[in-house]
Amino acid sequence: MNDNNNKRIAIKIGSSSLTSAHGEISRRKLEKLVDEIVRLKDEGHEVLLVSSGAVAAGYRKLGCLKRPTALPEKQAAASIGQGLLIESYSELFAAHGYIASQILITRSDFSDENRYNNARNTINVLLDRGIIPIVNENDTITMDFLKFGDNDTLSAKVAGLVEADQLLILSDIDGLYNENPNENPNAALIEKVTEITPDIEAMAGGAGSSVGTGGMTSKIDAFKIAMASGITSFIGKATVENIVYDAVHHTAQGTYFVPNEEGENLDRKQQWIAFHSGPEGEIVVNASTVEAFVEKQQCLLPNGVSKVEGDFEKGAVVRILDEDGNHVGLGIVNYSSETFRQYNKVEKEVEGIEQVVMEREHFVGNQEFSFQTSV
Ligand SMILES: Nc1ncnc2c1ncn2[C@@H]1O[C@H](COP(=O)(O)OP(=O)(O)O)[C@@H](O)[C@H]1O
Numbered sequence: 208m209n210d211n212n213n214k215r216i217a218i219k220i221g222s223s224s225l226t227s228a229h230g231e232i233s234r235r236k237l238e239k240l241v242d243e244i245v246r247l248k249d250e251g252h253e254v255l256l257v258s259s260g261a262v263a264a265g266y267r268k269l270g271c272l273k274r275p276t277a278l279p280e281k282q283a284a285a286s287i288g289q290g291l292l293i294e295s296y297s298e299l300f301a302a303h304g305y306i307a308s309q310i311l312i313t314r315s316d317f318s319d320e321n322r323y324n325n326a327r328n329t330i331n332v333l334l335d336r337g338i339i340p341i342v343n344e345n346d347t348i349t350m351d352f353l354k355f356g357d358n359d360t361l362s363a364k365v366a367g368l369v370e371a372d373q374l375l376i377l378s379d380i381d382g383l384y385n386e387n388p389n390e391n392p393n394a395a396l397i398e399k400v401t402e403i404t405p406d407i408e409a410m411a412g413g414a415g416s417s418v419g420t421g422g423m424t425s426k427i428d429a430f431k432i433a434m435a436s437g438i439t440s441f442i443g444k445a446t447v448e449n450i451v452y453d454a455v456h457h458t459a460q461g462t463y464f465v466p467n468e469e470g471e472n473l474d475r476k477q478q479w480i481a482f483h484s485g486p487e488g489e490i491v492v493n494a495s496t497v498e499a500f501v502e503k504q505q506c507l508l509p510n511g512v513s514k515v516e517g518d519f520e521k522g523a524v525v526r527i528l529d530e531d532g533n534h535v536g537l538g539i540v541n542y543s544s545e546t547f548r549q550y551n552k553v554e555k556e557v558e559g560i561e562q563v564v565m566e567r568e569h570f571v572g573n574q575e576f577s578f579q580t581s582v
Pocket residue numbers: 220221222223224377378379380382383384385386387388389410411412413414415416418419420421422423424
């Protein structure tokens with residue numbers, strides 16, 4: 208085992224891998240996964256869980272016969288199920304001498320950079336002290352349009368936040384198939400992906416069970432985020448014996464997503480810009496600026512900005528477009544929209560406007576991350 212390379216492991220477990228078909232926690236499924244996670248802990252790994260299952264574990268006790276679809280019922284079910292889930296995890300880990308902790312987050316916690324960094328500090332303290340943090344979206348209080356929406360992309364974002372060495376997504380399927388296996392029983396398993404191309408995206412379909420949420424589509428979105436953050440990830444079947452241990456050691460059946468070493472490796476600030484910030488406006492830049500700034504990595508100068516959309520302050524994240532409206536990237540601007548407008552109006556001479564519109568380390572090129580946001 209290579210301890211140094213695989214020290215910090217993030218594991219996402221889907222609803223169907225934790226609950227029975229009748230809307231209850233499956234003690235047997237949970238016990239099996241906890242036992243395998245304990246084996247990693249005993250080997251010295253730090254482990255963070257992103258666990259789904261709050262709605263699936265709670266709807267029956269709320270009096271619903273199947274997983275509710277209306278928001279208030281789902282939120283009420285999550286309020287019951289989340290407590291039960293954490294209680295079960297805590298008991299099972301405690302039997303092996305480990306402590307579990309609960310972290311519930313909403314998208315707005317991450318869109319504020321200070322709160323984002325604060326979450327990281329908290330999780331790092333827990334991991335450093337051997338605790339197993341268990342993350343879920345705060346389903347009970349989050350409105351649909353403010354949601355991360357699925358725990359697949361949430362797990363990749365949290366893995367990036369804490370600089371995990373690996374992300375394992377455990378599901379009810381043993382990997383990515385070249386077609387949705389629900390629709391084509393002859394679909395073939397893909398063992399390794401080094402780049403998420405449109406062909407790979409086209410393979411992914413929706414959820415397979417009545418409790419699953421994002422299906423393979425949100426998992427591919429998650430792997431895109433993980434790869435852009437330089438994290439190797441895996442998807443495999445939660446019920447397979449020793450899946451956790453074997454996946455960490457790259458011997459499990461499933462699909463591994465391995466980032467290209469020369470590819471993008473967004474640091475934490477760039478991850479925040481790309482996945483969490485939410486741009487506040489747009490700047491349109493001319494063709495020679497796209498070439499100079501993006502391709503040749505030169506400075507982005509004020510006279511390259513031909514148009515500004517929206518109202519934003521200095522320090523805001525903005526979307527950069529070319530003059531044909533194509534997305535060029537996202538980044539933090541050194542001037543407000545007001546200053547840009549004045550500069551363009553007053554013959555390019557505004558006091559205080561200096562040379563650089565955006566620092567390179569505050570720019571993320573070319574990636575459009577548009578994910579679904581409803582559970
Ligand atoms: N190309 C594909 N390869 C594998 N599974 C796929 C594919 N397209 C769609 N799926 C479906 O995605 C399901 C897993 O997602 P989901 O039901 O959301 O599970 P979870 O609760 O673990 O997140 C699989 O059971 C399968 O039915």
